[in-house]
Amino acid sequence: MEQLKKWGRGIRHFFWKWFLKPALYLFLGLVAIGTVATVGLLIVLYFRGTFSFPDFSKLDDPRQASFIYDEEGEVLRAYCSYCRKVIPLKDMGKFTEYATAAEDHNFWKWWRKKNAFDVIGIIRAAYRNAKALDSKEGASGIWEQTARNVFLEEKMREQRKSDSEFVKWERKIRQTYIAALLPYHMTRERILEIYLNTSHCAHGLYGVSICSWYYFNKQPPELNTAEYALAVGLLRKPGASPFLNPIEAKRLRSRVLQQFVDEKLISEEEKAQGDEYPLPEKRSDDPRNPAKHFTELTRLEIISDGQLVDRGLKVHTTLSRKLQKVANASLERAFAKIFEINHEATDLRGIAILAGLNGAIKVFAQIPSFEESQYRIDQIQRPLGSTAKPFAILAALEKGLRLRCDDEGDGPCKLDDSRGAKDGPSALAIPMGDGKWKRIWNFPSNEARYLGPITPMEALSKSHNTAMMSMVLGVKNSQAPQIITKEDFIRTLVQFKIRLKTMNLEEGRRKGMLIRPELAQELEIPENTVDPGLTAIIGSVDVSPLDLLRAWLGFLGGLVDPYTIELVEDAEGNIIRNPPQNDPKNEPRNVLTDEKKQLQLIRGLRGTIELPRATGRRASWLLPEAERQLDFQVIGKTGTANSVFLIDDQEVSRTTDVWFVGCTPSYCGVVWIGREKRLPLMPSHLEGQAVGQISGGSTALPIWIDIMKVLYESQPKEFFPESTDPFKPFKYEQKPPPPSEQPIADTPNLTEGDDF
Secondary structure, eight states: OHHHHHHHHHHHHHHIIIIIHHHHHHHHHHHHHHHHHHHHHHHHHHHTTTTSOOOGGGGGOOOBOEEEEOTTSOEEEEEOSSEEOOOOGGGSTTHHHHHHHHHOTTTTSGGGSSOOOOHHHHHHHHHHHHHHTOOOOOOOOHHHHHHHHHHOHHHHHHHHHHOOHHHHHHHHHHHHHHHHHGGGTSOHHHHHHHHHHHOBOSTTEESHHHHHHHHHSSOGGGOOHHHHHHHHHHHHOGGGOTTTOHHHHHHHHHHHHHHHHHTTSSOHHHHHHHHHSOOOOOOSSOTTOSOHHHHHHHHHHHHTTSOOTTBOOEEEEOOOHHHHHHHHHHHHHHHHHHHHHOTTOTTEEEEEEEEETTOBEEEEEEESOTTTOOOOGGGOOEEOGGGGHHHHHHHHHHTTOOSSTTSSSSSOOOEEEOTTOOSSSOSOEEEOSSSOEEEOOOOOOSSOSOOEEEOHHHHHHHTOHHHHHTTBTTOBTOOSOOOBOHHHHHHHHHHTTOOOOBOOHHHHHHHTOBOOHHHHHHHTOOTTBBOOOGGGGGTOSEEOHHHHHHHHHHHHSOBOOOBOEEEEEOTTSOEEEOOGGGSGGGOOBOSOOOHHHHHHHHHHHHHHHHSTTOTTGGGOTTSOTTTOOOOSOOEEEEEEEEEEEEETTEEEEEEEEEEEEEEOSSEEEEEEEEESSSOOSSOSEETTEEOOOOOIIIIIHHHHHHHHHHHTTSSOOOOOOGGGOTTSOOOOOOOOOOGGGSOOOSSOOOOTTOOO
16 A cells, blocks of 8 residues: 555656646746736837827717708718718617617627627627637627727728738727727717717718718618618628629628528518619719719818818708709710711810809809819800800990881991992901901801891891991991990900900010000009900900809899809808808999890890891790790800811811800800810811801700700799890880889979979
8 A cells, every 4th residue: 555655656746747847837937928928018008008098089079071062952072081971879760770780789788888898799709710710700899899980090090001910909909998998988879879970881981871872872761671781781891882892792781681680670581672682883973963063163162261171061052953964964965966077176175054143053064074174164265256246235335326226216226247248258357457457257157148237136146247346446448337446345344244364464565465554454454464356346355154154144133253152051050151142242233234225235135046047046935836945035145266277278267166155034054165275176178078167056055955944844934024025126114213212202293284
């Protein structure tokens, strides 16, 4: 027995000496090393700020997307670097139950009230990862994900940039630390609201509100089960965006739907229906914003007063989405027709703008698209062509001109459309400054090129250059009374806020290309303003589309600046910018104060649409029903600008710019089409055949008609006063002032037979 005990002690000593003791020392050594390493790591992390107390004010981060809306309240564009729209929990629909079911199904358990960590979920994830020899299944709950979303933005960027395991684990440790503190600073409802407002769903978008809008064009409560499942899944895995990876998006949605089934939120049948529901389609051109140049114009106006990005502003604009789409499509059709004949016209440019009389812009359509060119061409200055003629007529009306000889008054009523000339250059000529004279031409038409003595009404409606020029002082051989000067015309342009072209002052003086300094001083315009010359009356003056639109608004009412913004709200819904018309500084300025002159001008501009052979007749409400496109009265003027080009050693005049500007009693619109450089819109020949010219009436006017046709589908037709009828003699009947403005007589009332 003693021997057995001795052997036992020997065996124990042997195992202690050679196995247990070394193992114990090794274990204690490892513990010591681990402790030192852990303490060292904690010290390093401490000095790196990993355990610094978080700034809980970040939970109330005010950053959210600013939105620009159309007139119907539909979003045109969001401006943000941190793109989200903060909404309360009550406006999130079923996201509150679906998100917790998928991301943290024990979130509402009683033992999680002050506990950020789902211990059961962590153990389950660890077991599954160990079983699969992988670490794909995460265990981060809503508290931890919120800590990451709100407090660790910089760390996440650093982790992605460095791809370092140390940075990754440092971030996870800080995430865990902050998550442990959160339950002591807010309720579960508040943390869920923050989580759903800050989670990333790809494409730089954050929060369920803006993600619902971006993917489905809906508000959160409007989503169906399949859409909720995809949206919730994207909060977990943004890389599975259906616009980037549709196959993975379907798998993700199916997994989330299964979680809904497991939590008894939906049935197996509903899951099957959700699996078959189509994914949102990727859009090459965002249909939610058909007016990107318009939104850029709006953005520039906002940032002139302050910041737009991330301020949560709601910018309500004047744009009609319906009319904008019509204008876009019509411009594209016109461009296709030009390019079909002229394949070299790859630099085509065009714009259509429509505004109400108060200046509210309803349409701002431009080609090329915003992706091709962010340059807005509303300010491009191009020759007006015949759209300049109404300004000349207005200047002449101020000097007593009558549009027809049977109109009341005794002013001149005949212009000289080159008496005695039939074809070729007219008898009228303008000085060229070197002692030479240049003959004025009319473009060929389907009638005689020159008509001799004609009324201003006929000259304007048929857009005859020679007749219009015959009333301008300085034109040679005119037999019409020359009642206006070039400077009268310039005064009229400036009166209606038309900005004239400028050039280098010294160069302009040296070449004699500037207007008189005295005139510049009188009109309060820059002294380096270019003198447009006598032919400005028939369109050689360069003007921008927006300036032309503003002037025509002034023809009908007060002169106003076109605007895009109705009102602006801040993130709390307070109005911080009122409609422009509510600002006394923006009250319309009456330029055309003489009602008689205004009615005469409107009458002349109705003639350009309604009279036989008028250049804008296709917009007439008097056409036979089979040809009629508009059934209401409009005024307008076509414009076609030409330049001379050397083609096959011959000087050839070709069209470079086409215009149409027109109004109803409530709206005015302008259309311009040209090229980036002043080049022909059409070739002179194609496959050996001569190619005809295009004009404002054939190219720009149809676009304007398309817009107006749709506009007046939904509102009453409008008509101008009876006295503006171009078929009848003009007789002005002054309206009596309102009773409140009528003078009170100082003398007794007179009866029949009293002597004045």
